[in-house]
Amino acid sequence: MLQGSANFVGRQHELCLLREKLQQPSVVTISAVSGMGGVGKTELATQYVRQHEADYPGGICWLNARESDLAAEILQFALFNMNLEVPQELGGRKLNPEQQVEWFWQNWRPTEGLVLIVLDDVTSWKSCRKLLPKSNRFRILMTTRLRRIDTNFVEISLDVLSAEDALIFLTKVLGEQDQRVKQESRVAESLCAWLGYLPLGLELVGRYLVEDPDLSLAEMLHHLKAQQLRDEAINPEEEQLQDTEMTAKRGVKAAFELSWRELNQKTQYVGELLSLFAPDVILWEWVEFTSKSLNWVEADVKEAKKQLYKLHLIQRLAERDSGYKIHPLIREFLKVKQAASKQADELKRAFAEIFIAIAQKIPDLPIRRDIESVKDAIPHLTEVAQNLTDAVSDENLIWAFVGLGRFYSGQGLYALAQPWGEQCVLVVRCSLEKKHPYYAICLNNLGNIYYFQKRYQDAEPLYEEALAITAEVLGEEHPDLATYLNNLGNLYTAQERYQDAEQRYMLAVELTRKIQGEEHPDLATYLNNLGKVYFLQKRYLDAEPLYNDAVELTRKIQGEKHPDLVTYLNNLADLYTSQERYQEAEPLYKEAQAISQDNSAATQY
Incomplete structure (x- = not known):
């Protein structure tokens, strides 16, 4: 039987639950402790045996169910632990191993009192079932990596330690005199989190730190992040562990390898x-x-x-x-x-394609419904952007960055959007030609982020360069040119450079009418923005027909409930208010309010 760890922490609920279940009078009570490799199943069983040994006056039998011939191990237990020689034949009939094991249970010594049988690391219930006793004086506790090994058993699913217990455990492994957890408390928390609060990982790292008292927790965490499971702290040789009092005799990688092989x-x-x-x-x-x-x-x-x-x-x-x-x-x-x-590259390409497709569905101006629909995918899209761009085709290269930028910008989180906009520019500049249309898109998107952060001097050259590249590569009549002109107009409006803004908006309107026609949503946007410039200059007579055109065009092509209509109606109402035309303004405000309320479930952040 194992000694058990002197640094055992927590698990009181599980220990109480085990005692409650195993003490119930019934026909052979069986309880199973299940969990991932390294979570402490064997340690829990050991602690239970040590704490409740007196509950089993009939004795305790500990068996390793993974790597042994279980029948042979049971018979060896009889011989070496009970000095009981199991007969090879009985009444002239030769006994097979299963029958010999049955004879042993029937002749267990002492003949009275509860008996606890521990089956450690069960990989197959089928191989164990026929070898277990049938008398209700025997109680069976098994540990296993298998979830719900049998629905007739009481299963206690063992999870990793809590963050609090993990810190306590690491502190106990290091010893009372060691001050590193106290001195580097934040790093200690990060170290425990990196190890996923797994008891095996925590104990191995703790023991490694004990061997090198000058090694800081920050250095240990840095080594682990750099070396991952190759680091000797959590992947020691099994020979090293045999000389310790640790319950586990494998490193983290070796413990997981057992599950992998199955x-x-x-x-x-x-x-x-x-x-x-x-x-x-x-x-x-x-x-x-x-x-x-x-x-x-x-x-x-x-x-x-x-x-x-x-x-x-x-x-x-x-x-x-x-x-x-x-x-x-x-x-x-x-x-x-x-x-x-061998299929690593194929896996990466297929994985990246799925999340690139999700990124492409995020609109320029996402509403709450859009944000909610993709939020679970964002961490994985981030993984593509950070680590898997080599697996993305050139034609899709920008989309991980664009999608992340739209997701955060759509919520007004421009500080979070900014690094993705900047990285998009850098990656495309390094991977594609500098005069590539994608480069212009990245420049424009980064300009938008700076614009919303009111970093107008940083945004302007990006918009200008995006315009120049697009005109040179795609020609003077491409829709993207109108978009970039409009964005420059917005920038100049914010700086009160109204003449510059007016010129850019007029070019955007003219170009859109020429290549997209008179019934395109972008035209309504540009008309409204041009009207806004006139309004800000108190050129109300110039602004009014533009606002009206934007409203009517949106009603016609987008419908009566489109969110953009709220903006255009409010702008027209503001114009009338400024002219003291209150009776004309009032119904527009009311209509805008009604549309906004109808769309409340899908309003922007």
Whole structure:
């Protein structure tokens, strides 16, 4: 039997629950502690045995169910621990191993009192079932990586430690005299979080730090982030662990490898794909979409989900339909497998395509409904932008950055949008020709972000360069030119450079009429903006027909409830108010208010 850790922390609820379940009078009570590798299942069983040994006057039998011939191990226990030689034959009949084990349970010594049998690390209930006693004096506690190993058992699913208990555990492993957790409290929290609060990872790192008292927690965290699961702190040789009093005798990578080997090859492929997702909510539909582009069989993907869930390699989120998460260290393990895979490039391309497609659906001015529909995808789109641009085709290169910029700008979070706008410019400049239309789009988008931050001097040269590139590459009659002219007009209006603004808006109106016709939504926008410049200069007679045209054009092509109509109606009403034409202004304000209320469920942030 194992000694158990002197640094054991928490788990009181689970220990009480185990005692309650195992003490219930019934026909052979069986309780299963399940959880991912390294979460502390064996340690919990050990602590339970140590704390409640007196509850089992009939004795305790600890068996390793993973790597041994269980029948042979039981018979060896009889011989070496109870000095009981099990007969080879009985009444002239030769006994097979199963019958010998049955004889042993029937002749267990002492003959009275509850007996606890611990089956550690069960990988198959079928292989154990026929070898267990049938008398109700025996209570069975098993540990397993398998979720719901049998629906007839009481299962206690073991999760990682809480953030608070993880810090306490790390402090205890380091020892009372060690002040590093206290001195570097913020870093200690980050270290525990990086390890995903996994007891095995915390203990291994703690022991490594004990060996080097001059190693700071910040340096340790830096090493781990750089080396990942290759770092010797969490991936020591098994020989090193054999000489310790640790309950676990494997490093983190080796512990996860045991679960990996139980997956079939197609499930391993799905595991490699999952490594590409950010450490956040994963909607399973994204896995299914990606698998279709990889031409995987649908039934294989469904079976893979079952296997991964069964082995605690993915965690289902109760609060999110078909939502899953992966423990951060399991994700790192799967990344190692994916990097060594022959299909790594194919997986990356398929993964990136799914989230590029999502990014392309985010409109220029997203409303609340748009934001809500894509928010779960944003961490994974970020992963594409940060780490997978090599897997994206040139024609789609800008879309991860554009999508992220639109998502944050649409909520007024321009400080969060800015780095994506800047990175878009940098990536396209390095990957494509500088006079590429995509480069102009990136410049314009970054200019918009600076404009909304009121950084007008930074925005102006970007708009000007976008205009010049587009005119040179796409010609003088391209719709993007009108967009960039309008944006410059907005900039000049904000700076009260009304003559410059008027010129840009008039060019945008003229160009749009020429190439898009008289019934295009952009034309209404440009007419309204030109009217606004006249209004700000108190040129009310010039502004009024433009505002009216914008309102009527929007009603005609966008309908009576379009959000832009609210803006145009309010502007026209403001014009009438400024002229003291209150009776004409009032119904426009009321109409704008009614439309706004009707669209309240989809208003912008």
